[in-house]
Amino acid sequence: MSFSSCKKLIEVGDTVILYISVTHLYAIEVKPKIINKNGFEIDNVFQTRYGCLTVADLVGKPFGSKIILPKGWVHVLYPTPELWTVTLPHRTQILYTPDISMVITQLEIGPGSFVCEAGTGSGSLSHALLRAIGPTGKLHTCDFHKERVQVALDEFTRHGFGDRVTVSHRDVCVEGLGVEGVADAVFLDLPKPWEALPHAVSAIKTDGGRICSFSPCIEQVCRACETMSALGLREITTMECLAREFQVKYINLPVIPDSKDVDLEADKKTEKFKKIKLDNEVTDNAEMSAEFSTTDEMLGEETSNENHEAKSTVSARPNLSKKYKEVKFLSGITNLKMPGHTGYLTFATVPPGLRRSIIARNCAEVEDKLSEDASPSDESEVQAL
Numbered sequence: 492m493s494f495s496s497c498k499k500l501i502e503v504g505d506t507v508i509l510y511i512s513v514t515h516l517y518a519i520e521v522k523p524k525i526i527n528k529n530g531f532e533i534d535n536v537f538q539t540r541y542g543c544l545t546v547a548d549l550v551g552k553p554f555g556s557k558i559i560l561p562k563g564w565v566h567v568l569y570p571t572p573e574l575w576t577v578t579l580p581h582r583t584q585i586l587y588t589p590d591i592s593m594v595i596t597q598l599e600i601g602p603g604s605f606v607c608e609a610g611t612g613s614g615s616l617s618h619a620l621l622r623a624i625g626p627t628g629k630l631h632t633c634d635f636h637k638e639r640v641q642v643a644l645d646e647f648t649r650h651g652f653g654d655r656v657t658v659s660h661r662d663v664c665v666e667g668l669g670v671e672g673v674a675d676a677v678f679l680d681l682p683k684p685w686e687a688l689p690h691a692v693s694a695i696k697t698d699g700g701r702i703c704s705f706s707p708c709i710e711q712v713c714r715a716c717e718t719m720s721a722l723g724l725r726e727i728t729t730m731e732c733l734a735r736e737f738q739v740k741y742i743n744l745p746v747i748p749d750s751k752d753v754d755l756e757a758d759k760k761t762e763k764f765k766k767i768k769l770d771n772e773v774t775d776n777a778e779m780s781a782e783f784s785t786t787d788e789m790l791g792e793e794t795s796n797e798n799h800e801a802k803s804t805v806s807a808r809p810n811l812s813k814k815y816k817e818v819k820f821l822s823g824i825t826n827l828k829m830p831g832h833t834g835y836l837t838f839a840t841v842p843p844g845l846r847r848s849i850i851a852r853n854c855a856e857v858e859d860k861l862s863e864d865a866s867p868s869d870e871s872e873v874q875a876l
Contacts (some may be wrong), residue, residue, distance in 0.1 A: 494570055494618065495626075495651030501549050501567065506650060508578060510567040511539055518570065518578040520649070523547035539565060570650075572619040582639055583612035586680075586705065589732040590833060591619045597730075597838045598676035598701045600624060605673055608632040609663040610680030611643045611685055616698050620678075621652045630656040631670055633663050633677040663687045668694045679704045685718040692722055699843040707834040713872065715837055731835055735796055737823035746816045 494506065501507060501521060509517045521856040522796050523546065524721070524867040525535045541563030549558070568574060573588050586594070594616065596754040600606055602625035611617060620630050626860050630652075639658040647656050659669055664683060669675075669691035677691040677700070684704040691702050702724065712729055719727050 499553050501552050501554060503550055506569050506570050507549060508564040508569050508574045509537065516578050518575065519546060521546055521549055541565065566785065572622050575618050576615045579613055579615060581613055582642065584872045585615035587833065589734060590836060591616055593730060593836055594703055595619060595623050595734050596677060598678065600676055603627040604675045607668050607670065607674045607677045608694065609668060609678065610634060611639065611658060612680065614643050614646060622655060624655065626655060628655060631668065632656065633659050633661050633668060633813065635662050636836055663690060670694050672696055672701060676701045684715045688718050688722060695841045698736065698842065700841050702839050702841060704837045706832050709835065712835045712837055719839045723845055725842050726840040727837065729835050729837045735825055737825055739821065740821055740825050742822050743817045743819050746818050770840045
């Protein structure tokens with residue numbers, strides 16, 4: 492029962508997070524004895540890369556303790572919803588911390604809130620919601636899979652959340668959420684969320700609330716948004732949470748001098764070039780006016796003068812390129828591609844005083860329109876989801 496209340500020492504029945512490395516974390520229930528596959532009671536021993544851990548030795552140790560093993564050590568951490576998300580047994584696809592944090596923020600969930608969840612799954616979001624609503628809040632979660640409902644209920648009870656959560660087995664799209672006019676927020680994780688939206692609006696309090704729909708495909712998002720708009724919901728927004736990784740490295744960049752200094756330096760070199768070229772022209776004219784004894788000597792001398800002029804011009808041409816100084820500094824660079832898409836979060840507000848009597852009629856009109864516009868291929872894609 493270490494999830495629902497804070498304490499310092501580990502007791503029998505608690506769930507602890509065994510931290511071996513960043514990528515190797517395990518959730519362990521503290522039981523001194525377990526029943527093996529042959530039906531015999533044996534000591535509960537957990538195998539790690541650093542040796543065997545006798546679970547009974549954890550009783551009475553503080554959370555966060557460093558446990559010495561034959562070939563190394565591990566740490567036992569206090570269980571939080573974030574650590575539970577990365578260590579829980581997967582019964583379905585789950586939501587991870589980036590999406591969960593956005594859901595709780597956008598739904599404005601806090602202590603004392605009444606939250607409805609359609610699609611319990613593995614309970615990743617459920618644990619975060621239960622922490623957010625606190626002891627005075629209530630979570631009403633539903634799932635269409637009967638076995639998953641019982642497993643989730645037993646898990647919530649072991650973690651100390653039995654008094655603040657109800658788990659029911661139902662098809663939300665047909666039977667509804669089982670409550671009306673009491674919820675502050677509703678979360679939908681369904682293949683066809685548009686079919687459950689009228690029931691979600693009915694579950695919201697008359698003074699308004701928030702609704703969120705999680706969908707992996709943009710086609711589901713489009714259809715859900717059309718239904719939300721037809722039902723009279725406001726502030727319809729779709730978001731996608733992506734983790735952006737930064738690579739910290741040193742970068743060299745040139746230090747460009749002031750433009751005035753560059754222009755002044757160029758003017759000086761240009762004046763010097765003009766003066767050298769003028770002196771070369773005077774020298775060439777004097778040489779060409781002299782008499783040569785033969786034509787061959789004249790042509791040879793003229794060729795020599797032209798080469799001399801070309802060499803003088805090239806050597807006198809100013810070098811305007813400047814070697815700028817470079818500065819080295821530490822910076823963060825992002826990757827061009829950011830993989831990690833899990834799904835889209837669509838949020839909407841149920842305004843206060845929304846007439847619930849027209850919800851069913853509006854939703855039926857939208858369904859008829861979407862059925863006419865949808866092609867057979869679109870319907871098969873939705874069925875596959």
